[in-house]
Amino acid sequence: MNFSLPSFFKKDSSQQIKRDHLPLRLFNSLSKIKETFEPIKPGTVHMYSCGPTVYDTAHIGNLRSYVVSDVLRRVLEYNGYTVKHVINITDVGHLTSDEDSGDDKMMIALKREGAPITLTEMKKVGNKYIKEFKEDLKDLNIKTPFAFPRASEHIEGQIAFIKTLEEKGYTYALKDGVYFNTNMFKGYGALGGITREEADTVSRIGKHEDKQNQRDFALWKFSTTKTPSGKDLGWKSPWGVGFPGWHIECSAMSTQYLGKQFDIHTGGIDHIAIHHNNEIAQTEGVTGKKFVNYWLHNAFITIENKRIGKSEGNAIYLRHLIDKGFPPFAYRYWLLTGHYRSPINFTWEALEGANSSLIKLHKQFLDLGSQNGKIDVSYQERFERFINDDLDTAQAVALLHELMGDESVNKKNKRVTILDMNRVLGIGFIESYKQMETILKGETKKVEVKEAPGAVQELLKEREVARSEEDWKTADTLRDKIAKKGFEVSDTDKGPELTKKQ
Numbered sequence: 001m002n003f004s005l006p007s008f009f010k011k012d013s014s015q016q017i018k019r020d021h022l023p024l025r026l027f028n029s030l031s032k033i034k035e036t037f038e039p040i041k042p043g044t045v046h047m048y049s050c051g052p053t054v055y056d057t058a059h060i061g062n063l064r065s066y067v068v069s070d071v072l073r074r075v076l077e078y079n080g081y082t083v084k085h086v087i088n089i090t091d092v093g094h095l096t097s098d099e100d101s102g103d104d105k106m107m108i109a110l111k112r113e114g115a116p117i118t119l120t121e122m123k124k125v126g127n128k129y130i131k132e133f134k135e136d137l138k139d140l141n142i143k144t145p146f147a148f149p150r151a152s153e154h155i156e157g158q159i160a161f162i163k164t165l166e167e168k169g170y171t172y173a174l175k176d177g178v179y180f181n182t183n184m185f186k187g188y189g190a191l192g193g194i195t196r197e198e199a200d201t202v203s204r205i206g207k208h209e210d211k212q213n214q215r216d217f218a219l220w221k222f223s224t225t226k227t228p229s230g231k232d233l234g235w236k237s238p239w240g241v242g243f244p245g246w247h248i249e250c251s252a253m254s255t256q257y258l259g260k261q262f263d264i265h266t267g268g269i270d271h272i273a274i275h276h277n278n279e280i281a282q283t284e285g286v287t288g289k290k291f292v293n294y295w296l297h298n299a300f301i302t303i304e305n306k307r308i309g310k311s312e313g314n315a316i317y318l319r320h321l322i323d324k325g326f327p328p329f330a331y332r333y334w335l336l337t338g339h340y341r342s343p344i345n346f347t348w349e350a351l352e353g354a355n356s357s358l359i360k361l362h363k364q365f366l367d368l369g370s371q372n373g374k375i376d377v378s379y380q381e382r383f384e385r386f387i388n389d390d391l392d393t394a395q396a397v398a399l400l401h402e403l404m405g406d407e408s409v410n411k412k413n414k415r416v417t418i419l420d421m422n423r424v425l426g427i428g429f430i431e432s433y434k435q436m437e438t439i440l441k442g443e444t445k446k447v448e449v450k451e452a453p454g455a456v457q458e459l460l461k462e463r464e465v466a467r468s469e470e471d472w473k474t475a476d477t478l479r480d481k482i483a484k485k486g487f488e489v490s491d492t493d494k495g496p497e498l499t500k501k502q
């Protein structure tokens with residue numbers, strides 16, 4: 001019988017079946033449609049992700065942005081590209097409002113930490129949160145980017161950028177700083193998200209009386225703060241001592257590291273309307289070329305359906321998850337079970353569910369032994385179809401479960417196919433065993449009652465009532481219910497204590 005393989009399969013000389021890659025399609029916020037990805041330079045992708053403002057610990061919502069850019073990078077690598085990825089560090093100039101009003105977030109950190117207001121102290125505060133951020137990235141198995149450029153270490157480049165904009169007539173000076181004149185830039189707001197009328201309405205909150213147009217934005221802000229020695233806080237510039245505006249750092253640093261034009265820019269959806277429209281205006285104003293070809297934006301994580309924030313008092317950090325006995329992989333896995341463009345609501349119950357599911361996968365993986373066979377091309381092709389469809393990790397994870405349970409695939413082939421999928425999913429089957437090891441060994445960890453999930457606390461309360469009424473049968477039933485949620489109760493003189501099976 002004459003049997004021919006589908007076009008994406010071909011054989012190389014070693015008789016291993018190899019495939020041409022399926023097209024990678026990404027949703028581009030510029031065109032608002034899924035487009036087939038084509039790099040500027042064949043085989044290479046230059047990609048920039050807006051990084052954290054290091055005035056505080058990044059919360060689990062912020063961290064979604066970097067898990068998403070990591071998955072994107074891995075998908076690109078899976079497709080055979082070499083990726084140069086840059087994540088910037090904002091350690092100056094980001095005001096509490098995107099509208100050029102409010103305090104500099106770094107200054108807020110200095111005041112909160114009781115530190116003297118100097119550039120050296122600002123740097124120190126930044127160092128502290130950069131260290132935490134990098135630890136979080138490592139724990140979440142996020143690949144290290146090519147560079148983490150810091151805004152405060154690229155002031156000259158930002159000044160040069162503003163000078164060129166000035167020479168080209170895009171700027172005007174006011175008493176508090178130098179501004180970008182958006183009327184001078186044809187096509188301002190290409191990413192959408194905000195209309196001129198809306199910009200005016202939004203800006204009324206912190207309306208800047210002197211701006212020619214409320215959507216104009218600061219490129220350089222003059223210092224209004226004195227250091228303890230009586231000097232103006234900030235950097236010298238042709239316009240006076242002060243600070244770069246927040247948006248300019250991303251234009252200056254991305255083009256310095258990745259070129260005047262590059263392939264992909266990522267960030268959270270909150271950046272579309274102002275920050276990214278402004279980045280485009282500044283950069284294209286300087287270079288006269290299209291800045292970025294593909295803009296990808298992740299939707300937000302909410303907690304109890306509310307925005308995450310310090311002021312909301314609901315911020316949860318990766319350290320909280322670890323303290324409660326969850327491996328960071330569980331959070332990564334939970335994120336992957338949703339699509340990056342869908343908002344997801346975080347609950348402890350959902351994380352608990354993701355953790356159980358991940359542990360099950362790891363146990364199943366261990367049962368496969370340690371020998372590798374051949375990749376199952378049918379599963380591999382389906383996997384690639386999902387991830388290349390705008391990073392559909394939810395379907396890819398479902399497929400991983402399907403493969404785990406598929407008895408028609410032998411153990412060795414299954415193992416190597418799963419490892420191939422793990423190149424993109426990065427959920428720890430091979431690369432970071434430490435996190436999962438303790439969990440798989442079934443070690444336990446003490447958990448404060450008040451730190452346990454709400455449902456467990458409720459069951460515990462009911463059990464205490466049953467015990468006080470000497471209703472031992474109900475107390476035992478409740479103990480079993482608590483155990484099903486992964487916690488063991490022991491009764492001590494000081495009250496019930498909880499341990500959690502890792």
Ligand code: AMP
Pocket residue numbers: 050051052053054060061062063064065266267268269270271298299300301302307308
């Ligand atoms: P920031 O440190 O505020 O500049 O934010 C760092 C990154 O986190 C940016 O890409 C934001 O768009 C993103 N971000 C902020 N809050 C959330 C959230 N709740 N969910 C997902 N991404 C977020």
Ligand code: ZN
Pocket residue numbers: 049050051250275
């Ligand atoms: Zn940025």
